[in-house]
Amino acid sequence: GNLEVWSSSQDNALTQQTIAAALGKYDHNIVVKCRRAGGGFGSKLSLHLAVATAVSVVTDLLGRPARLHAERRDDQKMTGGREPCVSSYTLTAKKKSGLL
Numbered sequence: 001g002n003l004e005v006w007s008s009s010q011d012n013a014l015t016q017q018t019i020a021a022a023l024g025k026y027d028h029n030i031v032v033k034c035r036r037a038g039g040g041f042g043s044k045l046s047l048h049l050a051v052a053t054a055v056s057v058v059t060d061l062l063g064r065p066a067r068l069h070a071e072r073r074d075d076q077k078m079t080g081g082r083e084p085c086v087s088s089y090t091l092t093a094k095k096k097s098g099l100l
Contacts, residue, residue: 007052
């Protein structure tokens with residue numbers, strides 16, 4: 001049968017393929033739905049896959065719906081952050097009008 005997955009993702013096809021592979025099912029048996037993903041600075045492209053897949057495995061094993069809700073702090077720990085970077089800027093200004 002089909003498995004319906006609600007996931008905050010910016011790439012539903014990758015989510016579908018990953019879950020299908022984990023469950024040994026065809027892609028067309030996994031239906032991924034997403035309300036509004038919004039910007040996630042990359043975290044909704046692939047970092048959500050471990051959680052979406054784990055919950056899908058639980059659902060498949062138990063034969064009933066499952067949900068994972070993470071507090072924001074825990075969500076940020078699970079999806080990681082940004083690599084450090086160094087930037088340098090050059091600003092030009094005029095005395096009377098300020099920055100250009």
